[in-house]
Amino acid sequence: MKENLKIAWIASCFALVGQLAIFIGVAIFTTNWRFVMWSFMVSMIAGVPSMIIGEHRKKRTAIKTTELSFKTTFFIELNQLIEC
DSSP: OOOOHHHHHHHHHIIIIIHHHHHHHHHHHHOOTHHHHHHHHHHHHHHHHHHHHHHHHHHHHHHHHHHHHHHHHHHHHHHHHHHO
16 A cells, blocks of 8 residues: 555644644634644644654655665566576
């Protein structure tokens, strides 16, 4: 199953920035700035770890892809040597 890391990255950015922007708008409208304080804490708790996990998975899939292409080219070259 292929992981869709682009959607995960968009969700992480929304959790980090979008949620804070929405609650800044609510705070401006209601003049109750506690909304911003609570939304900042929640967005940091939800957004930062998910971004870190997304970057880790992106690097892990890049390494697997590189290993796979190396193994594939190795076996192709090996088959060519055997056929000669």
